[in-house]
Amino acid sequence: MASILVDIAGMKTASGGANELATHTLGSCVAVAVYDPVGKVGGLLHYMLPEASLNPDKARQNPYMFGDTGIPLLFRAVYQLGAERERIIVKMAGGANVMDQSGTLNMGKRNCQAARRIFHKNGLLVAAELVGGVSGKTMRLRLKDGSVEVLLPGGEVRIL
Amino acid sequence: MISIEELKARVNDLPPMPDLALRLLEMCRDPDVAPRDIVEVIRHEPAMTMRVLRLCNSTFYGLPRKVTSLQEAMIYIGTDALVNFVLAGHLSPMYRKRIAGYGLEPGQLWRHAVGSAICAQRVAEGVDSALAGSAFTCGLLHCIGKIILNTYVGEEFQRLLLYVEQTGAAFPEAEMKILGLSHAEAGAQIAEHWNLPDEIVESIRFYADPLSAPNHKKLVSIVHVGVILSMSMGFGLGYDGLAYVLRPGVLDLLQMKADDMFGFSIEIHDRFIHAEELLNIA
Numbered sequence: 001m002a003s004i005l006v007d008i009a010g011m012k013t014a015s016g017g018a019n020e021l022a023t024h025t026l027g028s029c030v031a032v033a034v035y036d037p038v039g040k041v042g043g044l045l046h047y048m049l050p051e052a053s054l055n056p057d058k059a060r061q062n063p064y065m066f067g068d069t070g071i072p073l074l075f076r077a078v079y080q081l082g083a084e085r086e087r088i089i090v091k092m093a094g095g096a097n098v099m100d101q102s103g104t105l106n107m108g109k110r111n112c113q114a115a116r117r118i119f120h121k122n123g124l125l126v127a128a129e130l131v132g133g134v135s136g137k138t139m140r141l142r143l144k145d146g147s148v149e150v151l152l153p154g155g156e157v158r159i160l
Numbered sequence: 161m162i163s164i165e166e167l168k169a170r171v172n173d174l175p176p177m178p179d180l181a182l183r184l185l186e187m188c189r190d191p192d193v194a195p196r197d198i199v200e201v202i203r204h205e206p207a208m209t210m211r212v213l214r215l216c217n218s219t220f221y222g223l224p225r226k227v228t229s230l231q232e233a234m235i236y237i238g239t240d241a242l243v244n245f246v247l248a249g250h251l252s253p254m255y256r257k258r259i260a261g262y263g264l265e266p267g268q269l270w271r272h273a274v275g276s277a278i279c280a281q282r283v284a285e286g287v288d289s290a291l292a293g294s295a296f297t298c299g300l301l302h303c304i305g306k307i308i309l310n311t312y313v314g315e316e317f318q319r320l321l322l323y324v325e326q327t328g329a330a331f332p333e334a335e336m337k338i339l340g341l342s343h344a345e346a347g348a349q350i351a352e353h354w355n356l357p358d359e360i361v362e363s364i365r366f367y368a369d370p371l372s373a374p375n376h377k378k379l380v381s382i383v384h385v386g387v388i389l390s391m392s393m394g395f396g397l398g399y400d401g402l403a404y405v406l407r408p409g410v411l412d413l414l415q416m417k418a419d420d421m422f423g424f425s426i427e428i429h430d431r432f433i434h435a436e437e438l439l440n441i442a
Contacts, residue, residue: 027394136397
């Protein structure tokens with residue numbers, strides 16, 4: 001099985017049941033996995049920040065750094081591999097936060113909200129997610145069946 | 161609970177800080193020392209000279225032409241960067257090991273230290289650029305105590321995390337409560353044992369609670385924000401993950417807004433990609 005690694009502020013797609021897409025070091029960043037079971041087509045995006053308006057120049061250079069520019073491109077990329085919108089299964093993980101009573105920072109929360117806004121606007125449902133909390137996470141999407149593994153420190157695995 | 165004798169024995173077991181690093185740290189704090197004096201000290205260490213030249217010619221600095229002498233290197237990268245590089249060379253063998261007690265695979269604690277150093281430096285550049293070099297040094301050292309606490313935390317991490325969850329305390333406070341010692345305190349004792357300057361010792365001891373720092377609140381607060389950013393960006397996360405508290409009042413003290421941190425993180429991401437090379441050279 002080939003494991004294809006997605007970097008921070010990166011996105012990759014793949015097809016064929018033998019592959020998996022993986023991303024490490026999710027702190028406040030969010031990873032969105034999309035999967036079409038018919039062609040076993042999947043894509044994984046690992047974005048750092050919620051909105052491109054934080055730095056439009058950077059967003060032109062690397063749209064995958066931001067949720068609101070990265071997510072539409074993720075969908076477009078899997079459509080090009082034959083995925084169809086009606087069949088796409090969406091899962092997400094990441095978005096951890098440091099404890100912050102004033103709520104001024106909330107990087108992880110704002111990252112999650114960016115995704116939710118886009119999904120809501122487009123009538124998409126998130127099938128499963130593991131977001132928030134204080135743990136770093138690693139995410140794997142298996143193209144064999146669309147299952148998503150989230151690894152927590154210490155080897156704990158949650159299946160989404 | 162960890163006894164004082166046990167802690168002392170473990171601190172003594174660590175490799176001593178090389179004289180070269182200590183001497184350079186002192187020199188770069190002395191306004192009467194000129195860059196050529198520093199060149200004079202390093203010149204006598206051929207291995208170090210080679211590494212400094214390799215560093216200067218790495219993509220981290222992206223210089224337009226090849227640097228072939230120490231004098232030139234000093235002009236391009238400056239004294240602070242040079243001292244930090246020498247320090248990093250000493251720390252990396254200790255940091256690169258697997259720190260199983262904190263759930264860190266080989267290289268992860270080093271990643272966290274370098275990531276935090278870059279973050280703290282960027283925060284300092286926005287707040288008070290005179291502190292940028294020191295902020296990098298302190299970022300590099302803030303988690304050194306984890307090397308010692310490693311064995312103890314491994315047995316208790318579930319209790320530690322439960323304590324964090326139930327009380328909202330930061331992870332080092334949980335360590336203090338349950339183990340009788342935090343990695344911040346252990347790290348400060350290592351720094352004292354190495355005779356590092358006061359502001360570094362204080363930054364390590366109070367990085368998770370900077371407003372308690374007695375003499376260097378500004379620098380310690382910069383390091384605090386830098387480390388929080390580093391965790392948010394996922395640099396070398398273990399069991400303690402993001403179980404830290406962004407202390408109320410710290411951003412005000414630094415006259416920063418939360419959104420500044422979002423902006424910084426974009427630049428830090430770029431710097432860290434180049435620093436991967438630094439990770440290998442040091």
